[in-house]
Amino acid sequence: MSGDQNAPGGFHHAQDKLTFLLSLVPYLIQQTQVSVSDAARHFGVSQQTIREAVLLIAVSGVPGSDSNYQHGDLFDIDWDAFDENEIIITQLVAIDDSPRFSAREASALIAGLQYLQSLPENVDSAAYSSLAAKLARGASEAPSQVIVSPAATNDSFARIGDALSRGMQLEFDYRDSKGQSEHRRVDPLRLDSDDDDWYLRAWDHSRESVRTFRLDRLDGLNVTDLPIEHRPSDVALSDSLFDTSGEHTTVVLEFRPEALGLLGEFVPEGTRVTRVGELSRASVRVAHFHGLTRLVAGLAGVARVVDPPEARRAVRQWAVDARAAYPAAPGEHPTIANA
Amino acid sequence: MKSVPESSPSIPSSDVSASAVAVEERLFSLVLALVSTEIGLTKAEILGAVQGYRQKFVPGGDNSSLERQFERDKDDIRELGVPLETLESPTDPGNNQALRYRISKGDYDLPADISFTPEETTLLNLAAMVWREGSLSGESRRALLKLRSLGTEGSQQLIGYAPRIRTRDAAFGPLTDALDKAVLVRFSYLKPGELNARERLVAPAAVVQHQGRWYLQAFDQKADAPRTFLLSRIVGPVVVTRTPSPQSASATAGDDALAELDEIWRTHVAHVSVRPGTDAESRLGKRRGSIRNPDGTIALHYTDLAVLADDLAAFGPEVVVISPAGLVTAVRDRLAAIIASHPDDMDAV
Known part of the structure; x- marks a missing residue:
């Protein structure tokens, strides 16, 4: 199993642990009786996390008039049932309802909904707005103004969504960053997004492995009548779109410290970033220079390639070739061609 | 009083007692105590009686570090959307020691008529997933726990999607924080075409994402006019001041900013x-x-x-x-x- 919430010990932050306790109590009351395993599944946590929380709730309560905790002022559970992995709360203290959302929690969900508005037909816009209104009403303060425009989707997005839901293979022409186009036949597994960009994660039949495809590099999309051979549940997908750990070419990048985020997946989490004067440096691994060249060419004045010389020259040549299409600016000396 | 061993350099005595009661047990006990009081509890009553504090409380002694602990706990609890109130003493206003603390159950409880269908629950799960990285990941994780407390299971649609919004700009965290607190922020901003970044003091009104880029809509104090800033052009740290924003943000500031950006895009x-x-x-x-x-x-x-x-x-x-x-x-x-x-x-x- 993966995911933070299933890690041994459950939640890592005290605020998360408190929220979990405040959420578990009303759930247990509403269920009247529920098994440890069902509660664990419902909250997406381990059974151990549920057990520890129930044991803590069972000894918690309010201090009585003499500032001591008396039995009648504490929660209690049916201990015999708990031995049989069943949870029954027999005495309540202070709280019995779900807590309100905080302003930030509500605004995170509302902004997330706005982003999802462009997703396929399953969801209509009236449902979105009534949900957003409900969240705002369920928050302790007015949700903060964090607003997101709907994700960009297009025609191929809808057809991939259709193939995903019906479990059909897809075929398309894919043009990679080198400009080479190739016909692919894949089992679609998942549609991932990264802000305004969408990616198809799929089992590539010719490569015999999982590949990530940018939707805007895909042409001639066709939903075949062949059922998929690899189901999404059979294939482990990491949360990061690109795995660079197996690549062998190392490139040294230099950038303004605040621009680290702009380098995205090229600088995976955990990469060592060193400081050279006012700038940062990081060594990253790449399969080839094509993607990196594009990235750096889009970050003029913000980032540059330091090493190796071949990579530096690749970026330079990319820009030199591009500039050749424009007349020299007034006052600018024409470039003297190297012999 | 129990005899306490001479403070040993390796094990400070405060750590021993701190490990006895887990942080979440102390916070949980504080919430329970404050929900169940009508008139509120004073700080002395809380520190002397509530689980997690009482173990460290020294009657008549110096409890300053415990008091600071209580202040931090209050902030942590309020951040979760729990309406922890402070009440002045009617007979002794202005006296900090006479302040009373309580949580009104009516303001704590999710309104009874709010529930979510399985379809809505699925959508909200996906909406929370959007923020699984970065500044709002904690908020979305906790929002989901509260959603699950209602007991509704999500339906199985939309399973093949993993949408994600990135908050790569370092300025996102402090700016949304200032937005919640309605205070001014100060930062250096590098306008395209200018050589040097200029310092700005602004009242944030909304943080919006338009076509993959984050913008701040704010009222510039020096220009005395509303301005839109691209987060990626903010250079260096954002300073969240304690000065309340003189201009109150309108409830539609974000939608207005987005509509304006859309109009610019269209033309x-x-x-x-x-x-x-x-x-x-x-x-x-x-x-x-x-x-x-x-x-x-x-x-x-x-x-x-x-x-x-x-x-x-x-x-x-x-x-x-x-x-x-x-x-x-x-x-x-x-x-x-x-x-x-x-x-x-x-x-x-």
């Missing part, structure tokens, strides 16, 4: 030509709202000329800008800067 069009069979041809042709002309040129809508110039410079020789003239200059300047920062005739510096 600004650039024309470029692309080399056939390249990445630029496939990707620029598929951008939102772009039009492919029969002569091979592409019309592109844009919101910010400098941002588009960065995007186009990335495509190198695969694209040539035709118009507007400002965009031609901006792309050419970027290419010159890249050539200058990537010398081919010297070793790495």
Whole structure:
């Protein structure tokens, strides 16, 4: 199993642990009786996390008039049932309802909904707005103004969504960053997004492995009548779109410290970033220079390639070739061609 | 009083008692105690009686570190949306020691008529997933726990999607924080075309994402006018001040900012030509709202000329800008800067 919430010990932050306790109590009351395993599944946590929380709730309560905790002022559970992995709360203290959302929690969900508005037909816009209104009403303060425009989707997005839901293979022409186009036949597994960009994660039949495809590099999309051979549940997908750990070419990048985020997946989490004067440096691994060249060419004045010389020259040549299409600016000396 | 061993250098005595009661048990006990009191509890009552504090409380002694602990706990609890109130003593106003603390159950409970269908629960699960990285990941995780407390299971639709919004800009966290607190922020902002960043003092009104870029809508205190800032142009740290914003943000500030950005996008069009069979041809042709002309040129809508110039410079020789003239200059300047920062005739510096 993966995911933070299933890690041994459950939640890592005290605020998360408190929220979990405040959420578990009303759930247990509403269920009247529920098994440890069902509660664990419902909250997406381990059974151990549920057990520890129930044991803590069972000894918690309010201090009585003499500032001591008396039995009648504490929660209690049916201990015999708990031995049989069943949870029954027999005495309540202070709280019995779900807590309100905080302003930030509500605004995170509302902004997330706005982003999802462009997703396929399953969801209509009236449902979105009534949900957003409900969240705002369920928050302790007015949700903060964090607003997101709907994700960009297009025609191929809808057809991939259709193939995903019906479990059909897809075929398309894919043009990679080198400009080479190739016909692919894949089992679609998942549609991932990264802000305004969408990616198809799929089992590539010719490569015999999982590949990530940018939707805007895909042409001639066709939903075949062949059922998929690899189901999404059979294939482990990491949360990061690109795995660079197996690549062998190392490139040294230099950038303004605040621009680290702009380098995205090229600088995976955990990469060592060193400081050279006012700038940062990081060594990253790449399969080839094509993607990196594009990235750096889009970050003029913000980032540059330091090493190796071949990579530096690749970026330079990319820009030199591009500039050749424009007349020299007034006052600018024409470039003297190297012999 | 129990005899306490002479303080040993390896095990401070406070750590021993702190480990006895877990943080979440102390916070949970504090919430329970404050919900169940009508008139509120004073700080002394809380520290002396509530689980997790009472173990460390010294009657008549110095409890200053415990008091600081209580202050931090109050902040942590309020941050979760729990309405922890402070009440002045009617007979002794202004006396901090006489303040009473309580949580009104009516303000704590989710309104009884709020529930979510399985379909809505699925959508909200997906909406929370959008923030699984970065500044709002904690909030979305906790929002989901509260959602699950209602007991509704999600339905199985929309399973093949993993949408994600990134909050890569370091400024996102402090700006949304200032937005919640309604206070002024100070930061250095580098306008495109200017050599040096200028310091700004602004009242944040909304943080919006438009086509993958984060913007701050704010009231600039010096210019005395509303301004829109691109988060990626904020240089260095954002300082969240304690000065309350003199301009209160309207409830529609975010939607208004987004509508304005949409209008700019709709009315600004650039024309470029692309080399056939390249990445630029496939990707620029598929951008939102772009039009492919029969002569091979592409019309592109844009919101910010400098941002588009960065995007186009990335495509190198695969694209040539035709118009507007400002965009031609901006792309050419970027290419010159890249050539200058990537010398081919010297070793790495």
